[in-house]
Amino acid sequence: MVFAFFLADFLMGESRVPEHAPGPIPFDHALHGDSIGLDCAACHTGARASANAYMPSKADCMDCHRLPLTENPGIETLDSVLAKADDRPWSHKRILPEHVVFHHGVHAAAGVACSDCHGSNHMQNRYGGERFDMQSCLKCHRGETFKEKGFKPAATYCAACHR
Secondary structure: OHHHHHHHHHHOOOOOOOOOOOOOOOOOHHHHHHHOOOOHHHHOOOOOOOOOOOOOOHHHHHHHHOOHHHOOHHHHHHHHHHHHOOOOOOOOOOOOOOOEOOOHHHHHHOOOOHHHHHOOHHHHHOOOOOOOOHHHHHHHHOOOOOHHHOOOOOOOOHHHOEO
C-alpha cells in the first residue's frame, strides 16, 4: 500500500526524499569535499562508471584516516567507533521504484556532476536533495534544466528509464 502511494506521488512529480540516516559514525560531506577536495567517487565507488554509487565501508575510511597526515586527537575516537561498527556502517534505501532504472555512470559520462542531483555543501548530507521525481528527471532529459551546462537532451521515451 505504501508503495502505491509513493508511486502515485512519484508519477505526479511529488518528491519523497527521506533524510539520510546518519548511521553510527557522523560524517560531514563539506569537511571531506569542500575542505580537502575529496571527490565523491573516492568514497562512493562506482559513481563515475557503474550503475550504483556505493556507500563506503569502514575499511575505506581507515585507508585515509590511517595516513600520518590525518593523525589528530579525533582519530582515536574514530578508530574506537569504527572498531565497533559493522563492515558497512552506512547504507541507504532505494527511493526509486524497482522498475525505474538509473545509471550513475551514464549520467557522469554525460557530464552530470554529483552535485547536480545531490546538491552541494550541506545539501550533500541529504540523500538526493529534492530532485528525485519523474518530472524533474524529464525536465533535465528535455534540456530544460542546467541550460548553462549545455547538456544535450536525453531519452524521454518510457522504456529508457522504466523496465
